[in-house]
Amino acid sequence: MKIPSAKAQGSGVPPAPLPGPEPDPRPESGTVPGSDPGSDPGSEPDPRRWLILAVASTAQFLAVLDLIAVNIAFPAIGADFRSASTAGLSWVLNAYTIVLAALLVPAGRLADETGRRRSFLLGMALFGLASIGCGAAPGLGWLIAARVVQGVAAAVVVPTSLSLALPAFAPREQATAVGVWTAVSAVAASSGPVVGGLLAALDWRWIFLINAPVVLGAVAAGLRLLPRTEPVRPGQAAESVRTEPVPAEGARAEPVRTRAVRRLDPLGTLLVLMATGSLTTACVQAPEWGYAAPATLAFLGVGVVAGALCAAHVRRHPDPVVDPALFRTRGFTTAALGLLSYFLAYSAILLAATWMFSGVWGYSTRRAGLAVAPWPLTVLVVSALSGRIVRALGERRGAVLGAVAFTAAPLWWLVAAGPSGDGAHYAAGFLPGLVLAGIGAGLYQPVMFAAAGLLPARRLSVGSGVLMMSRQGGTALGVAALVVVTGGARQPGLADLRAGWVFAAVAAAVAALAGAVFRTADGKAARRH
Secondary structure: OOOOOOOOOOOOOOOOOOOOOOOOOOOOOOOOOOOOOOOOOOOOOOOOHHHHHHHHHHHHHHHHHHHHHHHHOHHHHHHHOOOOOHHHHHHHHHHHHHHHHHHHHHHHHHHHHHOHHHHHHHHHHHHHHHHHHHHOOOOHHHHHHHHHHHHHHHHHHHHHHHHHHHHHOOHHHHHHHHHHHHHHHHHHHHHHHHHHHHHHHHOOOHHHHOHHHHHHHHHHHHHHHOOOOOOOOOOOEEEEEEEOOOOOOOOOOOEEEEEEEOOOOHHHHHHHHHHHHHHHHHHHHHHHHOOOOHHHHHHHHHHHHHHHHHHHHHHHOOOOOOOHHHHHOHHHHHHHHHHHHHHHHHHHHHHHHHHHHHHHOOOOHHHHHHHHOHHHHHHHHHHHHHHHHHHHHOHHHHHHHHHHHHHHHHHHHHHHOOOOOOHHHHHHHHHHHHHHHHHHHHHHHHHHHHHHHHOOHHHHHHHHHHHHHHHHHHHHHHHHHHHHHOOOOOOOOHHHHHHHHHHHHHHHHHHHHHHHOOOOHHHHHHHHO
């Protein structure tokens, strides 16, 4: 059926578009602003996709490593800045954590609008410069300021790295690709204590300075390999395709092209920053300030109010910083909630293992780091096979299997871990739990992070930012919750750690429930239209 033109209908305007979320713009030919080569599920995968993934994973590795390794360097940093208080030193870590969490979503939106390749390269360059600034900092104030800039840069490259890599892969390969990307993150998190300890033994400044040559190589490779993306700037019209309803039953619907204008959302961006920044600050600082302290409660209250105002705002704004349509994709919403629960358990398990080795068993920092090593090694092996496993079992079963394995890790320690730290007790009492945790991470994270691939191409970065915010929020909440559960002791005993393992098992079980209801059909259908 041919749709009559506006002129033939006696009107000077085109037919009004149907209400509802705007689909992904994909014309028959040419480049659409905000789209990427290879992002169409039916297109051929990019022959350079594994090299693209390697460049993207480098950014992920550095961002996570600098979050973990600095913990080990605290004593060395404190020795250099003797006049600084413990509270002041804590901001070397907290400034990075809070800024990263607060900016993930706005930075993802900015990357979608300005071009993901450009944002990634600029973010990597800024991360390298900030790392040099950290390594050369003459005082604690300079170091904290440089860490803030590092957090800004990391917030740009982390969601952008996934949104650059995913479109290069065919849908059947995306689980494997995200598995590799996830494995890099897990290796960075688990090897952080080892790397941090080795570099801090030379000079804590090397933890930051070592980033510079890695960043230089990643930027050089990115200039050659990363696909170019056309930005969709505020005020620029982006063509989209909709289907005009036809009254006659059984008649064929014809596509109608409309024009959608991207607009800035400064108020929404501010509310997102206030909500995530305040809530993260409350979680990160609560162990030091006190969980019922006025400052903690004030930041918590500001975060809750800002979050409520943001939720109301995005429903009214014509082009909000976080489009509610993201959460109407069932698989995406489930993935965000599942990752939040998973990283509650993940951060609690990692910190509890460190306390177990260093406190209860008396391991040195270096030996404790090596004791954790089977976890990331297992993640590497399982992630390499995750694509095949997920294709054989299906996404839901693969995610559930991973979460169940992850739940089994702290349960194993509850039964088998004891006060002795000799080789026999480690091999029988703790090592199996580390292997189970590695299996869980290698299966669960790829499925859930791959949910970003369900979104239209022009929303990939902001969607990735939402998933990363679930990771950062879960990590911060998991550490804070573990401190509460273990009684707030600086070095919890075995009985306290058992309570922490119960908490981790419950959080992991909730992640398994999210995996059990995980669906991708809605998102795939949305991308086909």
